[in-house]
Amino acid sequence: MDNCTPVQASWHVLWTHSNYERSVYEQLSAKGYELFFAKIDQWIASNKGKHLVRVPMFRSYLFIRHAIGKHDYIDINKTKGLVRILGDRWDQLASIPDHEIDSIRAVCASDCPVRAYPFLKHGDRVRMVRGSLKNTEGILLRNDDHTGLLVISVALLNRSVSVEVNCTDVVPL
Known part of the structure; x- marks a missing residue:
């Protein structure tokens, strides 16, 4: 793929430093990028008792929907708190199917209790x-x-x- 080849907008994964999800989200949103920051409610115990807080569904990860060319890749990677965009190179970025993002959005929007669960596959x-x-x-x-x-x-x-x-x-x- 060269610099002139049009790139199709798709969902990509941004890997952030620990606890930088919100900061990266805010910086890139301010630049006009379409982002999805999946959050869930979680009970936290403190010295004042238990209280419900919103936490990232996938700690250290955000989703961005964009046709990322070389210029955008460089611009996004300059974001403070970002480790990298997942993929081998700027022109070989990993992408997530729309239906997986749609499913995550549906879970976030539902009233169902959600908790992290280990990823298991056949043969584990x-x-x-x-x-x-x-x-x-x-x-x-x-x-x-x-x-x-x-x-x-x-x-x-x-x-x-x-x-x-x-x-x-x-x-x-």
Whole structure:
């Protein structure tokens, strides 16, 4: 891609220094960039008791929708508190599909309670954290909306068993 090739506007990820999400958001918004700063409510305990605060859904990350050419790439990267735009180079930036951003926006706009959850994928080594299988370790083979298939193996015997589990009870190792 050269400097004259038009770039399609898409969603990109901005990686910020710790606790700089708001500052980067404000600086780039002032320049006219379209940004999305996903925030959720979280209960925080203090010496005055518990209170609800808005915190970043994805700490140290913001989303920007823009057709980022070389000039914009340089301009965005000058932002105080920004580590970098995710991607290999200015002309090979990682992008996020619109439907994923739409889903995150829907969650942020809903009244549903939201909390961070470990990213799990097929084949990950996991440990159960609740229920009758608490502290059991295995490999997650299927991850549906609510249930997963946990495979527990005995290497010496070359044998495995599987059990269906609640995915909210599983954490990565």
